[in-house]
Amino acid sequence: xxxxxxxxxxxxxxxxxxxSKYYKFYEKEIDRAKEIFTGKPFYQKIEALKETSLDVSxxxxxxxxxxxxxxxxxxxxxxxxxxxxxxGEIEINGRVAALLELGASFHPExxxxxxxxxxxxxxxxxxxxxxxxxxxxxxxxxIGDFINRPVKTYSSGMFVRLAFxxxxxxxxxxxxxxxxxxxxxxxxxxxxxxxxxxxxxxxxTILFCSHSMYQVEVLCDRVVWLExxxxxKMGNPVEVITEYTELLRMAAPKEESIASTNQLExxxxxxxxxxxxxxxxxxxxxxxxxxxxxxxxxxKINSEKSNLEVSVIFDVGEGVPLASVAVAISRGxxxxxxxxxxxxxxxxxxxxxxxxxxxxxxxxKLPLLRGNYFLDVALxxxxxxxxxxxxxxxxxxxxxxxxxERGIVxxxxxxxx
Amino acid sequence: MxxxxxxxxxxxxxxxxxxxxxxxxxxxYWMLVQRDLLNRTSGTVLGKVWPxxxxxxxxxxxxxxxxVIFSMRSIDRGPDxxxxxxxxxxxxxxxxxxxSRSTVMFREFAPLYRRNPFxxxxxxxxxxxxxCLVYGAVYFVMNLFLGGLDKALFSLVVMxxxxxxxxxxxxxxxxxxxxxxxxxxxxPFLLMxxxxxxxxxxxxxxxxxxxxxVIWINPFxxxxxxxxxxxxxxxYTWLNVxxxxxxxxxxxxxxxxxxxxxxPHIREVL
Numbered sequence: 001x002x003x004x005x006x007x008x009x010x011x012x013x014x015x016x017x018x019x020s021k022y023y024k025f026y027e028k029e030i031d032r033a034k035e036i037f038t039g040k041p042f043y044q045k046i047e048a049l050k051e052t053s054l055d056v057s058x059x060x061x062x063x064x065x066x067x068x069x070x071x072x073x074x075x076x077x078x079x080x081x082x083x084x085x086x087x088g089e090i091e092i093n094g095r096v097a098a099l100l101e102l103g104a105s106f107h108p109e110x111x112x113x114x115x116x117x118x119x120x121x122x123x124x125x126x127x128x129x130x131x132x133x134x135x136x137x138x139x140x141x142x143i144g145d146f147i148n149r150p151v152k153t154y155s156s157g158m159f160v161r162l163a164f165x166x167x168x169x170x171x172x173x174x175x176x177x178x179x180x181x182x183x184x185x186x187x188x189x190x191x192x193x194x195x196x197x198x199x200x201x202x203x204x205t206i207l208f209c210s211h212s213m214y215q216v217e218v219l220c221d222r223v224v225w226l227e228x229x230x231x232x233k234m235g236n237p238v239e240v241i242t243e244y245t246e247l248l249r250m251a252a253p254k255e256e257s258i259a260s261t262n263q264l265e266x267x268x269x270x271x272x273x274x275x276x277x278x279x280x281x282x283x284x285x286x287x288x289x290x291x292x293x294x295x296x297x298x299x300k301i302n303s304e305k306s307n308l309e310v311s312v313i314f315d316v317g318e319g320v321p322l323a324s325v326a327v328a329i330s331r332g333x334x335x336x337x338x339x340x341x342x343x344x345x346x347x348x349x350x351x352x353x354x355x356x357x358x359x360x361x362x363x364x365k366l367p368l369l370r371g372n373y374f375l376d377v378a379l380x381x382x383x384x385x386x387x388x389x390x391x392x393x394x395x396x397x398x399x400x401x402x403x404x405e406r407g408i409v410x411x412x413x414x415x416x417x
Numbered sequence: 418m419x420x421x422x423x424x425x426x427x428x429x430x431x432x433x434x435x436x437x438x439x440x441x442x443x444x445x446y447w448m449l450v451q452r453d454l455l456n457r458t459s460g461t462v463l464g465k466v467w468p469x470x471x472x473x474x475x476x477x478x479x480x481x482x483x484x485v486i487f488s489m490r491s492i493d494r495g496p497d498x499x500x501x502x503x504x505x506x507x508x509x510x511x512x513x514x515x516x517s518r519s520t521v522m523f524r525e526f527a528p529l530y531r532r533n534p535f536x537x538x539x540x541x542x543x544x545x546x547x548x549c550l551v552y553g554a555v556y557f558v559m560n561l562f563l564g565g566l567d568k569a570l571f572s573l574v575v576m577x578x579x580x581x582x583x584x585x586x587x588x589x590x591x592x593x594x595x596x597x598x599x600x601x602x603x604x605p606f607l608l609m610x611x612x613x614x615x616x617x618x619x620x621x622x623x624x625x626x627x628x629x630x631v632i633w634i635n636p637f638x639x640x641x642x643x644x645x646x647x648x649x650x651x652x653y654t655w656l657n658v659x660x661x662x663x664x665x666x667x668x669x670x671x672x673x674x675x676x677x678x679x680x681p682h683i684r685e686v687l
Binding site (some may be wrong): 024029030035036080081082083098100101107109110114117118121122123124126127130 | 452592
C-alpha cells in the first residue's frame with residue numbers, strides 16, 4: 001500500500017490540497033503592527049485563492065487561464081514559494097524555476113559572474129553546483145566580456161539574457177511561466193523559446209499562465225480555468241478554452257466584450273512584437289493582397305464572387321529553421337472570423353538560396369457577408385507557436401452583397417424538400 | 418506549565434533557527450556578506466579600507482571633544498580616558514550600527530526576497546556579521562597595541578557577546594522598523610539617548626551619587642561594566658551579569674514569536 005502511494009507521489013510534481021490565500025486589508029497601517037504584536041486579528045479578508053486542490057503530474061504541461069483578478073498570479077506565486085498560502089498544504093517534488101520577474105535578485109554593483117552565483121545560491125544551489133552550470137549559463141547568455149562587469153552597465157537585453165540563462169540552467173524539474181514564452185530580443189528571443197520547448201520535450205513539468213488561448217491550446221496537456229479564486233473548470237484544453245472564450249463573449253456587452261478580450265491578446269501580441277524590430281531574425285518583407293487580380297491595400301469584394309489572394313514574402317535568418325505563415329480575417333472590433341496557417345494545413349514552405357521565401361494563399365469566392373473586414377498576417381516559427389513578426393491590417397475589404405442574408409459569413413446550404 | 422514550555426521553546430528557536438538557517442544556506446549567506454561589504458565600499462577610492470577608517474574617525478572625534486577639549490580624567494581609577502573611551506565606544510558603535518540597520522533591514526533586502534523563496538531568518542545575523550567582523554578586528558588590533566596579547570584575546574569575546582545579547586532587540590527593531598514607520602524616524606534619537614545614559618563617554622564615578630544608581634536601569638550600563646571588566650580588568654558585580662541576562666531571556670522568546678508572526682506580512686507590505 002505504502003509502495004503504491006510512494007509511486008503515486010513520485011509521479012506527482014505538484015500536489016495542492018485545500019490551498020487558500022487571502023490578502024489582509026487593514027483600515028490603518030498601524031493595525032497590522034497591532035496584530036503582529038498582540039496576535040489578535042485586525043484585518044478584513046480579501047480572498048485571492050479559495051480552497052483550491054490540484055495535482056500536477058510529472059511531465060505535464062498545465063495551462064492556467066482566467067480573467068484578471070481570477071487568482072492566476074497568486075497561484076503561481078504560491079507555487080513558486082514567494083507567497084505563503086493562508087491555509088492548506090502543498091507538496092512540490094523537484095526544483096522550481098519561475099520565469100516571473102527575471103533578474104529581481106540581481107545586484108547592480110556585482111558583476112554578472114557574481115550575480116550568477118548569488119542567484120544560484122538563492123535558488124538553493126551550493127557553490128559546486130553553480131561551478132558546474134556556470135559555463136553553460138555564460139554560453140547561453142552570450143554576453144561576452146560583460147560577464148565580468150557590474151550588472152548596472154548592462155543593456156536591458158543583456159540583463160534579461162543573463163537572468164533567463166540562470167533561471168533555466170538551475171536544472172529545474174518544474175517551470176513556471178507567466179505569459180511570455182520567450183524573452184529578450186532578436187535571435188535570443190528564438191533561443192529562449194527553444195529552451196522552453198526543450199523543457200517540454202524533456203518531459204519537465206510546466207505551468208503556463210497566459211491570456212493567449214492559442215498558445216495555451218497548442219502547448220498544454222490540460223487547462224485549469226480560475227474564476228474568483230476557485231477552479232471553475234479543469235480538463236481538456238479545447239473544451240475548457242471553448243467554454244471560457246464563450247463565457248467571455250456572453251458575460252459582457254457583446255461588442256465591448258469581444259473587443260476587450262481581443263484587445264488584451266492584441267496588446268500582449270504587440271508588446272512581443274515591439275521587441276522584435278531587430279535584424280537577423282525571420283521577418284516579413286512584403287505582403288501583397290489582390291482581389292480578382294487587382295493589387296491594393298483597400299479592396300471592394302463581391303460576396304461569393306471575388307477571389308482573394310495573399311502573398312507573403314519573408315526572409316529567414318541564417319541557421320534558423322523554416323518559418324510558417326498564418327493569415328487571419330477579422331472585424332474592426334478585433335474578433336477573428338477565420339484564419340489559416342501553413343503548419344495547421346500541413347504546408348511546408350520553402351526558401352531560395354538567399355533565405356527568402358514566398359507563401360501564397362487563395363480564398364476562392366470569398367463567402368463573407370456585407371461589412372468591413374481586415375487581413376492580419378503573421379510569421380511564426382516552424383511549430384506555429386513563436387511569433388517572429390506580424391502585420392496588422394495588411395489589407396481592408398469592403399464586402400458588398402446582392403442578397404438579403406444577415407451575419408458575417410454565408411455557409412454552404414441547400415433547402416430540402 | 419504549557420505557557421512556560423511554549424516560552425522556552427520560543428527562546429530556543431529564537432536562538433537556534435537563525436543559526437541553523439545560516440548553516441543550511443551557507444553559500445548564500447557568505448555571498449550576501451561579500452555583497453554587503455561591496456555595498457559599503459563600491460565606487461570609493463579607499464575601497465575596503467573605509468569600514469575600518471569610519472569607526473576610527475568617529476572615535477577620534479569623540480576623543481577630541483571629550484578628551485582634549487573637556488579634558489576628561491578618571492577620578493579614582495587607573496586607565497586614562499582615551500583607553501576607557503575606546504574600550505566602550507567600539508562595542509557601542511557596533512551595537513548602534515546593528516540596531517539602526519535592523520530597522521531598515523526588511524526594506525533594504527526586499528529585492529532579494531520579494532520574488533524569490535528566501536530564508537528571511539538569516540537577515541538578522543547577516544546584518545550583524547560585517548559590523549562584528551570590522552569592529553571586532555579593529556578592537557583586537559587596538560587592544561593588542563594598548564594592552565598586549567592577553568588583553569587583545571579577552572577583547573575577542575566582546576563583539577560576539579554583544580551580538581548575542583542584541584539578538585532579541587534586532588528581531589524587534591526589524592519588525593517595528595517595517596510596520597511602525599515612526600520608529601525608524603525615532604531611532605537616531607533613541608540611540609543617542611542610550612549613548613548618553615550609558616557610561617561610555619564618561620566614567621560612572623563622575624556621576625553624582627543619586628544618579629549613579631539610576632544608570633543601572635539601562636542594561637547597556639551593565640554590558641559596559643562587563644566589557645570594561647573583561648578587557649581592562651576593572652570590577653563588575655554578579656548583578657551586572659544577571660540583569661542583562663534576565664532581560665535577554667525575557668525578550669528573546671516574545672521577539673522571536675513576533676518576528677515569526679510578521680513573516681507572512683512582509684511581502685504583502687512591500
